[in-house]
Amino acid sequence: MWTSLRVREWASRITHSAIRNSPRHPGFRRLLSTSTEEDSYDLNDVGPDSRIEILSWPCPSSGQSTSDIDRGKSDFVLVPSFLPAPEQRTLLREALGVLDVVHKVNARVRKRRKQVVWERAAYPLPEFADLHDVFLPDDCYTWEERHFDSVIHHFRESSVANLCNGSSSALWGAIRKHFREEAYEMEKNGSLMHLLHLSTHGYIEGHVDNVEASGKMILGVSLGAARVLRMTGVEEEEGRQFQCLLDSGDAYITKGVMRYKYKHEILERGMFKGQPVQGGQRLSLMLRDKFHPGPTTTTTHDEGSLRPAQPSSPHEP
């Protein structure tokens, strides 16, 4: 039985990677491999190799000025390869450990995990770039079916007080390097950190984050399977929609118009630039600056160990 479970795990892995690497879909691999550590994209730059795909946007001929048309284009930034592979692994292992404390590991799950540990010791998995080998199979976790605000499906989540020294310095180093202004805001006003682990079938419906639960920006670091993040304008931004392909180690930020006037959603699976994105387990580390309308004093991040904090929901359907 263990062998058959093992075969199942390999089969799912091979299917997943075969689709990604299929010669029928050469664009997908190219899209994931063209970015360098220095690249970052916003909507002003959506060339053929960009990880951002505009789905609908008003044309200049619709009677609007250029500044109207371009509104918000700099308020979404994607940084591919934001974290190097070793730091991704450390961070993911630590985050999964925190979620195990919050979402109790019951007897059935414990037994199943023992099987998987045995199987992996007998037939070690190679290291996959999407960290597939760090995650356990779906049935080794206790998932929440639906978030109380109804937005998130098949997931585990926790707020966290801080990160361990190793992951923390790598993470904050990358944030200061790529998002200097936002790092400054978070140091000034304090930050909220939140872990969100989606199962293979997990997804997040479109929502705008609660405006008073956090501040002016949302920064997400993606670990695990590639997923599509879709952004859809609401109110005066209606009719504007784009999506972006998030791979393991990528980070994105939404601020300004994108923070307040666009719904964000994470698809279970989908298409990106004509290529299928199969999904899989993914963990995101979400950082927000605290909602702080008044004058503030400078605070420093506690870079101690990752541990759960008081539960709270920044989501609003």
Ligand SMILES: O=C(O)CCC(=O)C(=O)O
């Ligand atoms: O996982 C993500 O990248 C987005 C998470 C999200 O929608 C949220 O925390 O509001």
